[in-house]
Amino acid sequence: MEHILCVYCGDFFDSSPRHKNQTACKKVTCQRAKKAGWQRHKMKTDADYRFNQKLSQRQWIEANPAYWEQYRKRNPVKVERNRILQVVRNRRARSLQRDEKVDPLLIAKMDTSESDNFEVLGQFWMVPVIAKMAALKVNLLKIPVHYP
Ligand SMILES: [Zn+2]
Numbered sequence: 001m002e003h004i005l006c007v008y009c010g011d012f013f014d015s016s017p018r019h020k021n022q023t024a025c026k027k028v029t030c031q032r033a034k035k036a037g038w039q040r041h042k043m044k045t046d047a048d049y050r051f052n053q054k055l056s057q058r059q060w061i062e063a064n065p066a067y068w069e070q071y072r073k074r075n076p077v078k079v080e081r082n083r084i085l086q087v088v089r090n091r092r093a094r095s096l097q098r099d100e101k102v103d104p105l106l107i108a109k110m111d112t113s114e115s116d117n118f119e120v121l122g123q124f125w126m127v128p129v130i131a132k133m134a135a136l137k138v139n140l141l142k143i144p145v146h147y148p
Pocket of ligand 1: 006
């Protein structure tokens with residue numbers, strides 16, 4: 001029996017001789033994380049699986065029409081969190097649509113000197129969790145070593 005590191009919790013576990021290439025221990029949380037990862041992968045790569053999942057979800061929600069209304073009543077904190085995150089998703093989608101229309105060559109200072117060449121590391125949204133404030137868009141730039 002071999003000791004294997006669980007990729008989900010980081011604990012060692014004893015491998016099973018019947019299961020090759022084990023990555024998760026038998027804790028419920030690790031098994032769920034593994035299954036969720038498999039489903040995410042399957043949804044991205046398998047069109048038939050994706051179609052069947054959508055169909056199944058649609059049938060289930062038709063059989064349980066009050067589910068989401070009851071869920072929102074039971075979980076007001078999650079509803080508020082989702083509302084904030086949806087604002088961020090909407091802004092990101094609008095921003096992407098805007099960026100597609102802008103010709104990058106029309107942006108000023110495209111071929112400036114090397115010392116002035118900031119590398120964009122990414123764009124992030126700072127979303128306030130406690131106070132009610134608007135989300136703030138932040139651009140992270142790598143400043144060149146020789147920048148004055
Ligand atoms: Zn584990």
